[in-house]
Amino acid sequence: MTSPEQGRLAGPLSMSVANLCHRLQPQVSARTAAGFAEVLRRLGAPLQVAVAGRIKSGKSTLVNALIGRRVAPTDIGECTRLVTRFQYGTVDRVEIVFTDGRKQVLPFAADGMIPAELGVDIEKVSHIEAYLTNAVLQGMTVIDTPGLGSLDAASVSRTEQLLGAAKHRKDEDDEEGSDELDDTSRNAVAGAEAVLYVVTQGVRADDQQALAAFTAATASREAGPVNAIAVLNKADTIAPESVEGADGDVWKAATILSEKQASTLKPRVADVLPVIGLIAESAESGGFTSADAEALRQLAELDDDVLQTMLISADIFTSWECDVPAGTRLRLLEKLDLFGVSHAVEAIRKEPEITAGALRRSLLDASGLEAVRQRLSIVFAARADGIKAAAALASVTALAHASADPAERQRVHDAIEVLLAKPEAHQLRLLEALTLVASGAVDMPEDLSEEVLRVGSNADIGAQLGKPGAPRSELAAHALERAGWWRSFASFGATPAQSRVAHVVHRAYFLMWQQVREA
Ligand SMILES: Nc1nc2c(ncn2[C@@H]2O[C@H](COP(=O)(O)OP(=O)(O)OP(=O)(O)O)[C@@H](O)[C@H]2O)c(=O)[nH]1
Ligand SMILES: [Mg+2]
Known part of the structure; x- marks a missing residue:
């Protein structure tokens, strides 16, 4: 099959979901087909990573550091109350997108930044689209969001709308058969695919709530260790004497606190990494x-x-x-x-x-940005195919759910079942199982749930088996043993929901065993 978006699909899983959409499109109502078209468009676009967190946690600063350019306004101005999407473009261009779908080009400020004040009625603004030539954006679209937990209800609702349902236009015509997306459908297909969650030293139990709230805003997708990582930002402001075991060292203190927060936020995020966004921004953006x-x-x-x-x-x-x-x-x-x-x-x-260049490099090293970049590329880029395909499949499922025609619902449902039954789709099942466990939708004893997380959120077989670097024979034996265990758990020891997860985990071990045995 050839279609314009296939050249840019993230991999074979995205391809199989794209094929499913193409195949179903002529067999469904105009409205569902419009939803599928949107799913296809998103499948072909870079991974959508939202940078989320409390107000003033340093989200925009970090966005600038990641893009390598000081372009997102920080600190003050009405722009910090808006969602801004930074995506790749061949010319630098910024647009204000209004809730009625209108767009207006916004000139950059003299310092090359997005102006902090827009000069338009902000209540009518949906979000800002920034197209930039920076190469990083070819691999991911970065979405800067207003702080969660903000008292400004309007900006919170704008964030939820954009992350949960990118409202490009209001529903003027909502007639049956219209190929316009209705709210439900929009909710089903929009939303960030991955989250970079920014916390600061004061992470509390309710930050997990904020993360859950954010999760809810990402429509049909749950945030989990597959698609969410966190950073402990402003590591430089931690008073090391307040952290036991830090020996007066700021970075050591930040590392200790990050580990503590990782266990608070677990299993919602894969990792919490300390970072100094401000220094990273200054060193990376000129x-x-x-x-x-x-x-x-x-x-x-x-x-x-x-x-x-x-x-x-x-x-x-x-x-x-x-x-x-x-x-x-x-x-x-x-x-x-x-x-x-x-x-x-x-x-x-x-x-x-020391030269100014070497000094800049030394500051960059001290900021911890490199580790965040690496983690982003391991957790997100390497898994973009699985993340995007799982998100697309969730959208397709939600679109079918929203359909008024039972025959159509059944047709889509059957097609998904066929797709998931294929051996090459196993990775999708595993991601789904992992998400069910990580989100608590399927309850598992703690040790089993950790095992599922390990198997599902690592790319390397040694790491999946919890034996990094072990010899092949040992890996093979362990994989086989665990495959057997999960199979009998699926048959005898589990609730129906656990059993479905257990079958997938069993199969994952079986495939690992085949791989290490053959190699
Ligand atoms: N010391 C220190 N200050 C930082 C760091 N990161 C950001 N800041 C400062 O924190 C303030 C808020 O940063 P922003 O990037 O605007 O934070 P934000 O989360 O985008 O804020 P809102 O969009 O308003 O929610 C600014 O004054 C930044 O300079 C850091 O790592 N260390
Ligand atoms: Mg901001």
Whole structure:
């Protein structure tokens, strides 16, 4: 089959769901067919990653760092109350999309950023689309969202609308047979496919609620370890003396806290990684300049006692009597905060000849961004095919559910069953099983649920078996043993829901066994 979107499909699973949509399209009502067309369009687009979290947790800062360009307004302005989608384009262009479907080009501000104030009635704005030439966006579309937990109900509802149901237009004509998407259908096909959840030190039990609320907003898809990771942002602001075992080291403290939060947020997210978004943004987006490096060099020459005193607080740092102009110091604080300044000064003192470029690199290393990027590419990019295909299949299922025609519902249902029965679709079943367990929809004893998570959320067989690096013979024996165990659990020890999951896990082990045995 040839269709325009197939060249860009993420892999064989997406391909099989796309084929299913194509095959069914002529056999369903105009409205369901319009839904399928939307599913097909999304299947061909890069993975949609929403950056979510509480207000002022540093989401936009992190978005800029990831894109490598300071383009999303941070801190203030009405734009931080809007959803902005950053997607790849051949020319830089920003559009305001209104709730009635109208679009209006928005010129960049003088500093190259999206203007913080739009000059239009914000109540009428659905969201902002930013098309940028940055290569990262070829692999994923990044969606910056207003903070959850915000008291501003309007912005929360805008976020929910966009993530849960991208309303490009209001339903003017809602007649039967119309090929316009109705609300239910829109809900079924829209929504982010993956989540980067930003927390800060103060994560509490209700952050898990926020994550669950976000999950609800992603329409028919649940967030889980397959498609959600978290970062502990603003790691630089953690007071290490408040964290036991940190030995006064900020990064160590951040790592310890991240691990604690991982167990709070488990199993909703795969991982919690510490990061300093502000430093990452400055180092990656050209914000850190050679003038900044020069100013830091001057600070490095100060008497250490003086410098340590200045670094006690932002107020002291900017108001202390010193040769570096106060305005310059303020700029350094805005770009690096105290931790970044202190890190840079240490790097200069260790290597006085260090170039501005090498200093920038050292700051980037200190920000932890690289680990986040790597994790993103492991968790999201490597699984984009499975994530997108599972999301598309969930959309197809939801579209069928919403159909008024029972015969149509049955036809779609049967087609999905046929697809899932194919051996190559096993990965989709596994993702589905994993999501059921991770979301608590299917209750499992703790140890079994951890095993399902391990099998379902790792790509490498050694890691799936919980024996990374073990010799093949050991992996094969273990896979076979677990395959047998899960089969008998499916037959004898389980509730019907558990049994369905157990069959899938059994098969996963069986396939692993075949693979290690043959290789
Ligand atoms: N010290 C420090 N400050 C940071 C860090 N990341 C972001 N900030 C600051 O936190 C403030 C809020 O950052 P934003 O990126 O606007 O946060 P946001 O989550 O997008 O905020 P809303 O969109 O309003 O919810 C800004 O002043 C940032 O400079 C960080 O890693 N360390
Ligand atoms: Mg923001």
